[in-house]
Amino acid sequence: MLNRRNVFSAALLTIVALLVTLPGALDAQAPMRSSYSPVVINEPFGDVMKRMKDAKPDVMKRQMDLLDERYDLSDRPADGVMMSGGKKAVQEGVRVKLPEGVTWEALAGMKPQEILEKGLWPAGFLPLPHPNHPEGGMVFPKFHIDEINKQEGRDLTRFDLDFDLPDHLLPEYPPPIYLTTRSDLGDVSQGKVVTIMNYFELFNGILNPKQLEGLRLLVTPFPQQQFNQTEDRRSELASRGVTCFDCHVNGHSNGSTHLVGDIRPQELRHRLDTPPLRGVNVQRLFGSQRALKTIEDFTEFEQRAAYFDGDPVIGTKKGLNILERGSQVHFMAEFQALLDFPPAPKLNIYGKLDPEKATESELRGEKVFFEKGQCSVCHPAPYYTDNLMHNLKAERFFKPVMVNGRLASADGPIKTFPLRGIKDSPPYMHDGRLLTLEDTVEFFNLIQGLKLTEQEKKDLVAFMRAL
Template sequence: MTRKTMLLVCIAFVFVGIVGFQMVGNGLHLLQSPGTKVENYKESDYGLGSGYVDSLKQYPDVKLGERQPFEIWEYAGKGESSFGSPELPMPWSEWVSLLKNQKPKLMKDVRTYMASRYNFTNKAIPNQFMSGGRKPIMAGPIAKITGNVKSFEDLSKMSADEIKKKDLFPYKPLAHPLQTIAHMVFPDAWNKVHPEHERIDMDHDFPDSYLPEFPAPMFLSTHKELGDVTKGQEVTLANYYEIFNGLLTAEQMEGLKELLRPTPTTWFNQTNHRVTLEPSAGVSCFSCHVNGHTNGAFELGPDSRPNFARLRVDTPTMRGNYNLMQLASKRSIRSMDHFAEVEEYFDGDPGMQQAIGPRSQKRETTNRMGDFNSILDYAPAPKLDPLGKLYKDKATEQELLGENIFHGKGQCITCHSGPAFVDDYLHDLQVERFYKGRPEGPIKTFALRGIKDSPPYLHDGRCPTLGDTVEFFNLVLELQLKKEEKEALVAYMLCL
């Protein structure tokens, strides 16, 4: 044996000594350490109660494109794979036929389901409008109470166990209407202007009156004197230069351009793996975050598998992101440039991105996108003083009462403090105490500054109005607020 060979053998035995080995025939077979395992392991209920996990259903066996039950919270378990495929399970013509034929019945059932949960009256709060001054703010609560309960006040007197046992909780999660495909669903108002985003499989499930104004005004922290810098226009690649040249730095102009530039996504792209009839250039950040705000489009959060375990998430506003230390509902992303870099156009599946065409954003580009994002301001709040308190000579008695409840009995200030009215933490509200279903876990607290412009509420839109949001937290936090106190809280939040 030569010296070189002996040296190689010695190195091999040192390596094998670390990872383990097994003699196979006349050769060595390297092994990875198997790790340890608890003997007689017993499953815990993790504080959810004896038999809770076992009481949940296994996810339904439905194929891509097929509809699933809307009560998706009743299910739990593990999927077949963490990875998706860019190949459809059938020819394109059959895919289109399946989705087109299914859509009328699906949307009829979606409307029936939403009507069973909400009373969409289109009744507005008198003399209250979103910041653009055009769109009325809807009155609430509009969630329906079932059973023999007459009012929210009666419901709030019941214990969590009793509400759960009698299946009376009106604010169960909302599922994506077609969760097997999922992805972005744009409002009708957007699709009328951008028909390339109209889906062949489904439509939005909320009436337009319960969604943000479109197009929303845009306010810049660097030019408060201009108010809405768009002057009522939707900012696009065709007009952004004319609107912003002379207002932004060259770096911010580049960032805005990239926020407006469409790129392929999992289901909006140039391949057959899509939900639009014609090939699409994709979507941009501002397709959902119109004018740096939101148009009410919804998606599924990318942070779990299988698809049925992913939570429906509404598009949040980008206004005031300069005051937020955490972004995204569950992933705790810590900067705007990082968010621009990882924005989940491909639902957390790098394989899909490689097959369809990555966004290919360099770090210097995402930094510039974050740079523009950092000057998007909230709409003016003329009744708030520099420390976020109401001016007593500008506020009504009801609004001042609401502020007192916000800081006191309502306990809102616990999670909604500071200039953005947010604590920048994730909280687990343990809402499963009130209904039989899979726990949703910690969700990021959303800022309340400018909240009147961003219906519907909670991460999945299950609270269509501010009135519903107050009722939700009155139940979940067991606050026992009186009717006039809840109305005062809504009046106060309209000032923010």
């Protein structure tokens, strides 16, 4: 009997020993994948804030070093080319840096497999990480933080990180507002950032009561993942939250960034470049990949899910705002559907250039756009979107690589964004990886294998600036 016990004990010890040597088995330290954010925070808020404030200089240096490595961030305004509000010049030139000893012409002459094998895909064409990708969350440019603090006393500063791209590479601020219903008025914002403090005086008598109430909701702060009252916020003081127009300022964009909420794990989540709401009345898909079918769906989704990184569990804790679909969501959507593209005086009623108003370069660029460049396959006139999603398969050109917490790999299908008014909306691509229209032309020249000449590239940029 003793021998049997000894044999049994020995066998049991062997099994335990085998289990603990298996990867992650019985290891309390091994991280487990989860779709959920932690709800119960066991570290005091003061300790979290101090730890993240102390880490902030290194976090931002890592991101700024990456940007400097990838891009020419200098302020190089295009001569005589202004955004539609007339307050800010459009930036010019290719900003993505090439690998040493390589030219754009040489790259365009290579096949994707050759570029991949030689490791020559420009780093600026890889997905752009969030300023702190492992952490994520909404981050606002300082000019917007200052304006909202001035108007409302609501502070959108994060204690753990700052926005990363320079102001001159972002949209003009404040952007103009054009309404489909009152094109006779031009910019109805009167050069102001529309907030809860001034929306009524600016729009009373221009909008109907439903639209006015929809606008009120779009500028009303509601709790959000990083800006709320809980101990796992990223604002120093308890916050009333954010508004739809904190990112989509004046129904356009200020370049604010975030991470999409519909992908897991964290390293595969896309950085989000805030798209304009201009022209949503002609769009049939919303979200870069979500493909929500109506602006009502998008509006409701943003507050129920995107505000909380796609996690309604943590949203319940932080103050999930349930909008009433039949009135509030409808009213918000009705106002958004009034936001028009900026005027394009060189375009005719078909969205094509008027030969009597366009320059020779713009006309040549239009020909490239609709013919050799094949741009119109996805971006047909008059609004320059096909309302579909397309997979560019950029991963043909590079091997997956981890960059500042972002796994650069396949993006998958992405919505075709409208190109009307495109000069007003830098940076470009769904994650803002392309800083200028020139960068965008070089990117698609490689992706599509177009072999455009230098003159064709310049003409194509000239045409897009006229849209």
